[in-house]
Amino acid sequence: MKFSTVKKYRRRHKLLGALLIRNPVLVLGLDLPFVIAAATSLKNAAAMAIQIFIIHTGTMLVGRVTCTKLHRWQAIVANVAAATFMMMVAQVLVVALFRGISNSLGMYLYLMAVNAMTVFQSSALPKNAKIWPVFTGALSNALGFALVVGVVALIREYFAFGSLWGISLPVLIKLPALAIPFAGFMLMGFLLAFTRFLNKRLLALSLLETARKEARYTKIHVDSVETIDL
């Protein structure tokens, strides 16, 4: 496989990368506890997505400053303090938007302050990091988290409780076990497998497209290119 092709593929699927190829939850395994234990309803998922959006983006911007001004260990402490502050701000918004979310999310509402994605990524910023890529990267990571937590919560709420966003819907068979954390692990496993399959498929399509272009350029018969296994 040509490295230039892979690079081109990554550049082309930049947004898709944050959602699928380099998804912080699906690929890096960050913030798994929130998805596995707390994502049992769409309201929970929305609350967590908003919180992560505020905490992660804000802390990453703070981290951009601390990584240049402070030592690494000092930067970590400052970033966690910033994340806690962001969590308090986000909590005010989330509690106002979703009634009863404190009872529903419990300690996970507060644990978001030290979520692995924010702590890990804000402390690993290079000293010469530019502000715009840091901001867009944080946004896309928050979006990736929101996607996974949303999908898991949707499946679990519908099949476990027979409702969506608290509205009852007809369901063939209710499976209350899906609301238990072990079902969250199972769902994550299947999501990971699906993402891997999708990534492979996208990469293969990209390779095929590039190979076709090269074949046209070098006047090689295209039939031989189409034998790439999808």
Place this chain on the structure above:
Amino acid sequence: MSLTANALYAPHIRHHENTRTVMGDVILVLVVLYIMAYMHYGLRAVALGVWSVAICVLADVAGTLMRRQRPHIRDLSAVVTGMLLPLMMPVSIPYRVVAVAAVVAVAVAKQPFGGVGHNVFNPAAAGFSFAAICFGVQMFTYPEPQQALVGAAGEEAVFLPVLGALDFVSGIAPTFTLRLGAVPQYELLDMAMGNYPGPMGATNILVILACLLYLVFRNTVRWDMPVAFFGAAFLFAYIFPRSQMDRLESVGYEMMSGLLLFAGVFLLGDPVTTPKRDLSKVAFGAVAGVVVMLFRRFGNMEESITFAILLMNATTWGFDMLGERVYGKIRRHRVEVFNSQKIQKKA
């Protein structure tokens, strides 16, 4: 060990037993249990078995195809899983519950790990556990065996109907009574004969024991693990009785109630999800016996043995590793003794 030589195709030296023969033996004894279930509960027991096997086989084929491999229905592993599941449930269980359990058993506990021979957890135990969490009421409501039950249309029927709505008188299972700390109302002899409400295949104690003997005789199940398992459970029940009665009587009720005997023979006997070495097997069986009794004593559910087995399945690698270490030490000791004897002879 009996081996055959095959000059044409590799592997050239083969054991007589393969997955198909082992599963065939298990199917044979499960058929006997289905006959007993038919005698106690009627045709619905058999229909549940057929339905479960069909779902398991379909899920297995679909899962294998999704892994881009050729389906091997002839290895019969899906059939065994399908036959085991309804036998652990009451005969009044709805078909959809069996279907859910079968799909979970094959599509979640077996195929994602790589299919036959690669699953970490026992598929039947996983399917049963999932169904027990989702459908607690249906899973632990047991009809009385051989009882005149009223059919859906109102006419008198001896057994539960194969299809249609169910109307039956449920009995109090000994596991429920023991969990409350009371004494079960059934005689021990009646329980040995299977005349008490419970899972449709797990109440025939004498038949299950005969099945165990057959499987041990056929080398399908090793004797050491069931003996260690039942021995540990026996001792635990003797030392810590759950209800106010004679200790031996308490042991009798504990051993004959619920899925203990059935799981000890069919779920713990699974060669894939249990340790490989003899010593590891014994240790695994003994620890599993204690864990099962602890789950029974402190667990929230009436029948939590499958959860204990799943927990033990997760520790199988540890038992294998410890067994290897012990055997390694024994081998080293033997070599040292042999070398010292050699030196002495030379001297």
